Every structure is written in C-alpha cells, then in structure tokens.
Amino acid sequence: MHVDREGALRAAREWDARYAGGGALPPLAGLPVAVKDIICTAGMPTTCGSRILAGWVPPYDATVVSRLKDAGAVIVGKTNLDEFAMGSSTENSGFGPTRNPWDPERVPGGSSGGSAAAVAAGMIPLALGTDTGGSIRQPAGFTSIVGMKPTYGRVSRYGLVAFASSLDQVGPMARTVADAALLLHVIAGRDPKDSTSVDIPVDDYPGTLPRGARGLRIGIAREAFGQGLQGDVGEAVQAAAAHLGGLGAVLTEVSLPSIPYALPTYYLLATSEASANLARYDGVQYGLRVPTDDLFTMYTRTRRQGFGSEVKRRIMLGTYALSAGYYEGFFLKAQRVRTLIRREFLQALDAVDLVLMPVSPTVPFRLGEKVDDPLQMYLADIYTIPVNLAGLPGISVPCGFSNGLPIGLQLIGKPFDEATVLRAAYAYEQDTDWHTRRPPVVGQTHSQAVAEVHKRDRATPRPAPKRGAQTRRRSSRKSKKARTRK
C-alpha cells in the first residue's frame, strides 16, 4: 500500500554504521519488516484498505510499531488487506486485490493477505498481521509461511485500528517458526496504553524452541475432520499429526462439540463490535467527507461512498443484531455460546498441551470464486474462528501441498502458553522440508512476474468478466504499478 523507500534506506544505513562500529545490537537490528495497513505508523499513510481513510497519516505509532523500531527493525512499508480486516481473500481491499505467489490466479487468503504474499514471495523476511477470525493464520496457510495469533491480551492493540475489539490481536508472520518467535518476543508484553494487554511475563520464545516435541500431549480435534474438509487437506494434517507422534508427542483425540456454532457466533459478535467501532468514520475527524447541506446526510453519504460492500454488509448485520427486538435473540445468545466454546477449549486443554486441526478446509481458492456469496467466504475461517472466540494462541505452519497449493497445520495452546505452541511447531518444521520450498515467483524480477500473470490471463479462456470484476482487475494493476516504485 505504501513503501517508505527513503525512510527505510536511511534507517538501514544507520544500522549498517552501528554494525560496522561494533558493539551490541538489538534483536531486529537492520531487519526489514512490513506492517499490515491497519496498524498506525506515524508519518506513513494508514488506510485500513478503505477509501474512507485514503491519504490519512496517523500522528502516532502503534505500540507494536514503536517496539519494532526500538528493537532495530526497519519499517519498509504497509501491506494490503481486506477493508478494515473484513475478509478472507484480500479481495475486499478498496485498492485492489493481492494475488497468491504460489498461483497468481488464486487469493493469498485474508485479511492479512498482503503481509502473507510479501513474506512468501521473499520481498521481506518479517511482517505484522492482525487476526480477528483467522486473518493471520489463514493467509499464512494459503501461502506456506508461518503465522501466529497470540493469546488475546498478549500483544498491545494500542494503535491497531479496531475491527472487533474483543477478538483483534496483532501477531507475527515469517518464513520460519524461529523468525516468528523472534518477532513475537519483540512485540509481546503489557502496555499501559492498552488496558486489555496482560501483565504476565513474556517467555523466552526463541530460547525454548529447541526443546522438541517429546512428551507433549497433542489432542486432535475430532469435529474438525468432518464434512466440508477437502480430502487431501485432511490427509496432510493427519499426516502432520502422525509426524509429531513420531517425534515423541503423545497423540489423543479431543472433542469440541460446539465448534459448528463458532461461525454464526463470530459473525454476530464481530459485526456487532464492528458496527460500533466503525461509527467513527463519519466525515468529521479524518478521511473522506462528502459535503452536503445537513449533518445527517453528510454522515450517510460519506459512509455510502467511503465503505465497500463487505464493510457495509457487516455494519448492517451488527447494527441489526444489536437493535431493539433482536438483541436478546442474536447478540446476547451469541455471547453465551462464546462462553460455551471457550469453556470447551479450556476443558480440552486440561487434558492436553495442544489442540491440533487444519487451518482452512480447502487450499487457496480462485479470485472471484466467492465474492458474491458471503456465507461461502465466511466458511473459509471455520477452523480459525473458534480460537479467537476462546482467546487462545494459535499458529499456522506449512504441512504440505495439494497440486502445488499450500496446506497449513494449526496448533492451538493454553492461554499465554505461546512457548509450547512455537516449540511444537518448530519441532515439526525442523523435521520436514515444506518450509524450504519457494513459490515460482521467487527469483523472478517484478516485471517477469507481472508478464507471467498477463501471459496466463491471455492463455486461460475465461467467461467475459462482469463490469464489477473488470473494475477490480484494473484497480489491481494500478496498485501493482504503485508497488513497483519500490
């Protein structure tokens, strides 16, 4: 979305000089990091993927960004996302979609699809994502990288533009578990500016990685291997479980019978919170204003023009679920089911150290395949959403391919036990070679990659695109061109 060429080069030169001068360096000294464009960066535009915030430059850094800078990271720019992180494909960006480096005809997942694609394509080693219902883990799985959603409260949300405040969490995206552990260690910890961040000591994640999987009790979630799961995705995840068993983990089965209710629960709660959080975009404090004679019409018209379809749909759903007459039947009911789901997870995690399941029910789907069917799109997050509702830490680790398309393994841990999640993921990763494979675009220059996409576009016969689709594709090229300036 934005590349800070000058700023990044300046910071890199400074770290080069400090390196040459000798002496101790902070953990991320000189390392390039990209930041999802829903996290505030002082002096650098933050759009949230929305036209309503186009051109807005925050006057402050999010706590995670200032922690990155203190640790020596070089912030190179901002990555694309579904508008306000609402989506599972990055097609809902107001500035055009991001493509999957493994197959440019397919989505990189979402909503942190820009961060995932940039890391997978080798543009940068580290990125920040955010995860409200799977937005780090699902794109990580779709692009064969590592992505982790920490426990709710582990990482500060100060300066993260709010979507659903009781679910949102910032987390690391990287090519390896060790890199993700390093990045998480820098951003984790209590922040006085976020009252929901928790004052529990941060474990030495990089240091505890090599302890292995021996003796870890891993529960395979029975309900996650049923209807709707693509056959070879399920097989790859089961094989990964067996592999962990071979490394000395003790495999059992756990039951989470309320999992099928997680999706409707999430879509009521997340949209309700979003409808309140997004009330602030009304043409008064920042971003777009559509000038009119009266205030009410200024609000409604600004929001009509500034928000995309999915954001409007979710605001409508959330407003409905909170409105008089529907509150008890929808919002309150969903809150109760949320408690039920959390209780089930905690009960399961009494008997095991980790719960294992797929990240997504399928491999990456094609651009445009689900845009007109919101319910189908929501189903892409069926295994990641319960983890947000329960507030637990979860990771996505590469565990195979189906016809060249990535498959992710999900491991879920006890509250604030990120160390065990990372340790098991590391043991699996170090004993497999999925993470060493690179998508075909790696090694190509940018213009070669673009030429290839165009060649494919010409070679693949496709139905005449609808008008909306055409606009989308055009804007995607435009945004690509903007990125080449890097």
Added chain:
Amino acid sequence: MPIDPSVVDRVARLARLELSDEERQRFARQLGSILEYCATLNELGDDVAGTPLPRDAVLAAAPDHEDGFFKVPPIIETE
C-alpha cells in the same frame, strides 16, 4: 428468506448508511440468509434455572435477617 425492506431501511438509518436501491435489495437477501444461518444457535437452547435452595434454610445460616433479606448495619450515613 430475505428480511423485510423496511427493516433494512431502519437498520441503515441506525447505522448512518445511505444505500442504493441495488444494495437495499441485495442486503435484504444476503442478511436474510446470514441471519437464517445464525439462527442455528437456537439449537443449543437456553439455560434453564434448576430448583433453588429453600429461602428459610439459607437465611437460617445468616448472622441476621429480616423480612426475607440479609440484614447489615447502615452503610449510608443519615444526616
């Protein structure tokens, strides 16, 4: 089943959203099917209160009580 267009209008007004005619129809249809799906939560049923303890038995354990309530010294000063 699509939700009533008048409900869509009322919700849009609450949400400070101006909708086009096309959006009005589309949202009525899409929100209808999403809400139908969300109604699966009703399969879980509501919590039902069980038989409570008899009031007299509970009050009998309290140091002081009156008219069916626990009794404590005044907590708000009277002038």
